[in-house]
Amino acid sequence: MVGKRDQRKILPMNRNLPEISKRQKRLLAELKKCDDELSGQDVHRQLHQSESAMGLATVYRNLQVLVKQGLVRSRHLPTGEVLYAPVERDIHHLTCVDCGETTRLNSCPVKHINLPQKNSKNFELLFHTLEFFGLCQNCIQKNNA
Numbered sequence: 453m454v455g456k457r458d459q460r461k462i463l464p465m466n467r468n469l470p471e472i473s474k475r476q477k478r479l480l481a482e483l484k485k486c487d488d489e490l491s492g493q494d495v496h497r498q499l500h501q502s503e504s505a506m507g508l509a510t511v512y513r514n515l516q517v518l519v520k521q522g523l524v525r526s527r528h529l530p531t532g533e534v535l536y537a538p539v540e541r542d543i544h545h546l547t548c549v550d551c552g553e554t555t556r557l558n559s560c561p562v563k564h565i566n567l568p569q570k571n572s573k574n575f576e577l578l579f580h581t582l583e584f585f586g587l588c589q590n591c592i593q594k595n596n597a
């Protein structure tokens with residue numbers, strides 16, 4: 453039996469040159485093209501008219517591969533939806549728990565925070581997510597009315 457520790461060693465760790473398929477390249481290009489984050493459905497829809505149309509399950513499977521390769525970041529919304537963006541895009545949001553309105557932060561508040569050494573020793577960090585939840589101006593006013 454192969455232990456967890458050994459399995460990890462078998463995985464290729466050539467971070468600089470991850471081998472990705474034509475499809476994955478296409479998905480990555482689609483995410484880079486768009487200024488905003490995209491859900492799997494969005495990507496699927498955008499590719500639908502093009503030559504590189506692929507099934508929704510294929511889109512999700514390949515997006516997951518790109519996340520594992522450290523090329524794409526994903527974040528889970530409270531609605532269960534998952535949004536994808538190129539990993540180099542370090543963007544965070546304020547989300548209203550009432551109406552769901554989302555506002556982008558201008559910069560990353562935790563960019564220069566490092567993992568505690570004890571944790572980072574056996575962990576290759578690819579990306580982080582950071583979510584702020586609260587009430588937007590409209591909802592505060594609505595609640596006070």
Ligand SMILES: [Zn+2]
Nearest residue numbers: 548551588591
């Ligand atoms: Zn709101």
Ligand SMILES: [Zn+2]
Nearest residue numbers: 542560562563
């Ligand atoms: Zn950040």
